[in-house]
Amino acid sequence: MNRxxxxxxxxxxxxxxxxxxxxxxxxxxxxxxPLIGKPVPQFTLPNLFDDTKPVSSESLKGRWLLVNVWGxxxxxxxxxxxxxxxxxxxxxVPILGIDWKDQNEDAMAWLAQLGNPYERVATDRDGRxxxxxxxxxxxxxxxxxxxxxxxxxHIGAMTEQVWQSEFLPRVNAPAGTAAPPASPLSAAGASGxxx
Amino acid sequence: xxxxLGHYALILALLLAAAQAFFGLAGPALQRExxxxxxxxxxxxxxxFVALAVGVLVHAFVTNDFSVRYVAENSNSALPLFYRVTALxxxxxxxxxxxxxxxxxxxxxxxxxxxxxxxAFAARALGVLGVISFCFxxxxxxxxxxxxxLIPAAPDGNDLNPLLQDPAFAVHPPILxxxxxxFSVSFALACAAMIEGRRDQLWAxxxxxxTVMAWAFLACGIALGSxxxxxxxxxxxxxFWDPVENASFMPWLIGTxxxxxxxxxxxxxxxxxxxxxxxxxxxxLSLIGTFLxxxxxxxSVHSFAADPSRGIFILILLVVMIGGALGLYAWRAPLMxxxxxxxxxxxxxxxxxxxxxxxIAAAVVFGGTLAPMIADxxxxxxxxxxxxxxxxxxxxxxxPMLSLVALGxxxxxxxxxxxEARRPVLLALGAALIMGLALSLxxxxxxxxxxxxxxxxxxxxxxxxxxxPIQRLRRRQRLPASVAxxxxxxxxxxxxxxxxxxxxxxxxxxxxxxxxGQSAQLGAYQFRYEGGQDIEGPNxxxxxxxxxxxxxxxxxxxxxxxxxxYLVQGTVQTTAAIAPxxxxxxxxxxxxxVGAGAWSLRLQYRPLIRCVWIGALIMAIGGVTxxxxxxxxxxxxxxxxxxxxxxxxxxxGEGGAR
Numbered sequence: 047m048n049r050x051x052x053x054x055x056x057x058x059x060x061x062x063x064x065x066x067x068x069x070x071x072x073x074x075x076x077x078x079x080p081l082i083g084k085p086v087p088q089f090t091l092p093n094l095f096d097d098t099k100p101v102s103s104e105s106l107k108g109r110w111l112l113v114n115v116w117g118x119x120x121x122x123x124x125x126x127x128x129x130x131x132x133x134x135x136x137x138x139v140p141i142l143g144i145d146w147k148d149q150n151e152d153a154m155a156w157l158a159q160l161g162n163p164y165e166r167v168a169t170d171r172d173g174r175x176x177x178x179x180x181x182x183x184x185x186x187x188x189x190x191x192x193x194x195x196x197x198x199x200h201i202g203a204m205t206e207q208v209w210q211s212e213f214l215p216r217v218n219a220p221a222g223t224a225a226p227p228a229s230p231l232s233a234a235g236a237s238g239x240x241x
Numbered sequence: 242x243x244x245x246l247g248h249y250a251l252i253l254a255l256l257l258a259a260a261q262a263f264f265g266l267a268g269p270a271l272q273r274e275x276x277x278x279x280x281x282x283x284x285x286x287x288x289x290f291v292a293l294a295v296g297v298l299v300h301a302f303v304t305n306d307f308s309v310r311y312v313a314e315n316s317n318s319a320l321p322l323f324y325r326v327t328a329l330x331x332x333x334x335x336x337x338x339x340x341x342x343x344x345x346x347x348x349x350x351x352x353x354x355x356x357x358x359x360x361a362f363a364a365r366a367l368g369v370l371g372v373i374s375f376c377f378x379x380x381x382x383x384x385x386x387x388x389x390x391l392i393p394a395a396p397d398g399n400d401l402n403p404l405l406q407d408p409a410f411a412v413h414p415p416i417l418x419x420x421x422x423x424f425s426v427s428f429a430l431a432c433a434a435m436i437e438g439r440r441d442q443l444w445a446x447x448x449x450x451x452t453v454m455a456w457a458f459l460a461c462g463i464a465l466g467s468x469x470x471x472x473x474x475x476x477x478x479x480x481f482w483d484p485v486e487n488a489s490f491m492p493w494l495i496g497t498x499x500x501x502x503x504x505x506x507x508x509x510x511x512x513x514x515x516x517x518x519x520x521x522x523x524x525x526l527s528l529i530g531t532f533l534x535x536x537x538x539x540x541s542v543h544s545f546a547a548d549p550s551r552g553i554f555i556l557i558l559l560v561v562m563i564g565g566a567l568g569l570y571a572w573r574a575p576l577m578x579x580x581x582x583x584x585x586x587x588x589x590x591x592x593x594x595x596x597x598x599x600x601i602a603a604a605v606v607f608g609g610t611l612a613p614m615i616a617d618x619x620x621x622x623x624x625x626x627x628x629x630x631x632x633x634x635x636x637x638x639x640x641p642m643l644s645l646v647a648l649g650x651x652x653x654x655x656x657x658x659x660x661e662a663r664r665p666v667l668l669a670l671g672a673a674l675i676m677g678l679a680l681s682l683x684x685x686x687x688x689x690x691x692x693x694x695x696x697x698x699x700x701x702x703x704x705x706x707x708x709x710p711i712q713r714l715r716r717r718q719r720l721p722a723s724v725a726x727x728x729x730x731x732x733x734x735x736x737x738x739x740x741x742x743x744x745x746x747x748x749x750x751x752x753x754x755x756x757x758g759q760s761a762q763l764g765a766y767q768f769r770y771e772g773g774q775d776i777e778g779p780n781x782x783x784x785x786x787x788x789x790x791x792x793x794x795x796x797x798x799x800x801x802x803x804x805x806x807y808l809v810q811g812t813v814q815t816t817a818a819i820a821p822x823x824x825x826x827x828x829x830x831x832x833x834x835v836g837a838g839a840w841s842l843r844l845q846y847r848p849l850i851r852c853v854w855i856g857a858l859i860m861a862i863g864g865v866t867x868x869x870x871x872x873x874x875x876x877x878x879x880x881x882x883x884x885x886x887x888x889x890x891x892x893x894g895e896g897g898a899r
Contacts, residue, residue, distance in 0.1 A: 048571060048575070050514065050570060050571045050574040050575055051571045053518060053521075053522075053567045053570060053571070054564070054567040054568055054570070054571050057525075057563055057564060057567050058564075060529075061556065061559070061560065061564075063611065063614060063615055063618060064529075064532065064556060064559075064614075065556060066618040067614040067617070067618060068552040068553065068556065118396070119395075119396070119397050119399075119809060120399065121310070121313045121314055121391065121395045121398070121399050122399075124393075124395065147808065152396075
């Protein structure tokens with residue numbers, strides 16, 4: 047064999063490795079959170095629409111809940127807003143919004159203009175509570191079980207695909223069993239590519 | 242409107258790149274003289290339109306146009322103007338644009354120098370650059386358009402990553418890209434030589450200055466990045482074997498090998514096919530680095546937003562560019578026969594060892610970088626490869642390489658032995674040994690086993706590099722720029738080796754919680770925590786501590802380490818405070834507020850760490866000296882052209898006979 051072909055052969059081998067690596071590239075949005083499997087952090091925050099009824103961590107229990115951290119200054123939040131409105135329409139899982147480091151007037155104007163997907167909105171003006179939740183940056187979404195434990199965390203904008211493949215299977219799974227996360231391949235098939 | 246014009250400018254640049262590639266490669270092949278003339282014009286036009294696109298994006302950043310998605314995601318109206326400009330390369334899309342701008346700059350430089358090259362050869366090289374440029378413009382337009390709109394416009398932007406809000410970020414990526422992308426010229430010249438099937442070694446002569454310039458830029462860029470990580474990340478280290486650091490380091494190692502093997506090919510006509518392979522490899526590693534950073538296959542602090550579709554696209558581009566060049570190599574390299582031979586102990590053989598050892602070193606880094614991915618692929622579970630692997634394995638090829646430098650510099654071409662340099666080289670070794678032992682056993686106590694070896698090798702390289710200039714001065718001979726450049730670069734290497742040796746063996750680090758008024762002792766230095774206060778910046782708030790350092794009671798420095806929280810993204814960032822010095826750095830960084838006024842602090846003493854970066858800088862200065870001097874020393878342009886035409890004529894004769 048021609049020894050001058052060896053570099054090309056090496057490159058082909060490298061390509062195979064890179065291609066396989068790419069197929070298996072870890073999805074950065076499923077960074078494990080230390081909170082998963084633990085009770086939600088304790089907090090009491092003002093309610094955006096009703097000063098007399100603050101939102102506390104106790105009030106999260108009793109049903110499946112999606113906690114969405116957002117802000118009007120956040121570009122990706124605007125991108126995910128339509129998806130949140132669709133989730134609200136499905137009426138399977140209510141959404142609690144944590145309005146993070148924002149102004150009340152801005153938040154109200156935003157919800158009035160784009161529609162309100164949230165059951166309630168807690169306002170975290172100075173960002174203390176978000177730190178307890180380990181929020182890197184908005185938007186982030188947490189799935190909370192009826193027992194009040196954090197089941198899943200998604201970093202970045204919520205999409206139809208993520209909701210169908212990562213959140214809903216966990217809600218549908220029988221109580222007490224940890225729902226297996228759908229593999230990326232089956233997720234792509236199940237999502238209907240609507241996202 | 243302006244933003245759309247920027248987008249169109251980029252599309253026009255794509256078309257011109259296609260024209261440059263087509264006319265540059267097809268013109269010489271089909272022997273259309275007129276087509277050759279179109280190549281430089283296409284290259285110039287491409288540069289103008291790329292520059293225009295960059296200008297438009299800068300304008301969007303400066304005017305806070307948050308209807309552009311890229312601007313909205315990476316800037317904020319509270320961001321200072323300076324960082325709004327540098328935010329251009331703060332994320333994937335804009336940095337691709339910078340990559341392309343740098344490529345067109347190098348292309349323009351080659352156009353400017355192409356009158357010294359045979360027209361057909363220059364056209365082919367520019368054609369290859371056109372292919373590269375076309376690939377990257379297509380990639381940018383198809384998957385990473387920086388001009389995409391955000392509708393409705395965001396009221397304000399998401400802010401630039403706080404880590405990047407630093408003056409070093411203004412220069413690190415452009416200089417690094419100048420190095421990375423600069424190897425594209427060597428690559429293009431190598432491809433042109435292979436397409437023509439040149440049997441002479443003139444191409445090596447032409448390739449040398451381009452390679453050295455790119456190599457010098459890359460050295461500066463890597464050193465700058467290392468220095469930035471050192472003071473900005475507050476970890477205190479200067480090299481982490483992070484995949485992306487490795488991605489820039491591997492082309493540099495291969496580039497170093499290439500410079501040395503080019504010397505042999507240029508002077509003696511040996512190692513031709515090997516030199517071509519190195520030229521292709523250096524740029525290929527730059528391209529693979531780009532793939533690793535931007536596809537999300539490896540996790541790194543440098544990673545850009547991952548997008549698998551981009552990964553596939555880059556992979557296809559890799560096949561076109563690297564696969565094409567290596568295919569060309571398999572086809573043409575057998576033609577490149579080397580006629581002459583050389584003795585076992587000669588300059589040639591030392592440079593061969595240099596090449597082999599540097600290539601092994603690059604392979605060690607390459608293997609370590611890809612190992613986690615390969616292990617994952619083979620189902621061996623997740624594997625973490627870090628300094629415990631890299632530090633010792635890298636030393637295995639590099640230590641012998643460094644030990645041979647002093648001998649290799651003075652070995653004679655072709656004939657065996659060191660000749661008249663034998664005595665001074667051995668004297669230098671003796672002096673280095675004494676000084677090295679004195680340094681590692683006397684001045685810096687508690688050394689590792691390797692410390693005296695590293696100190697001796699570093700000093701030997703420096704002293705040996707001085708022999709030639711000193712001898713020439715004593716004989717009142719001129720010091721040619723190429724010799725001066727080589728000496729300077731090797732002195733830089735020696736300084737670098739000394740720095741690494743002592744910073745690795747004599748660093749003291751302590752993580753300790755201190756209340757105001759308490760102090761900690763590091764070697765001869767006493768660090769006293771004085772307390773701190775809350776601070777407020779333009780777009781952040783935070784805490785600033787005060788640490789006073791004394792040595793035997795005498796004040797040395799006062800440090801103000803900070804911990805900042807950036808308001809828009811909510812990210813927390815530690816800014817270490819450093820008291821720099823040529824002989825040592827003292828560093829303090831804030832950890833956590835542990836209550837009752839006490840803070841956990843990270844305190845460090847790092848001897849000679851500046852030598853690491855200064856050494857790299859001296860190496861780069863050496864390279865630039867050699868290139869600039871060479872131009873002044875070289876033949877007058879018309880003579881050079883005559884010589885080249887003669888070479889070209891010879892080649893045409895051969896081509897006809899084949």
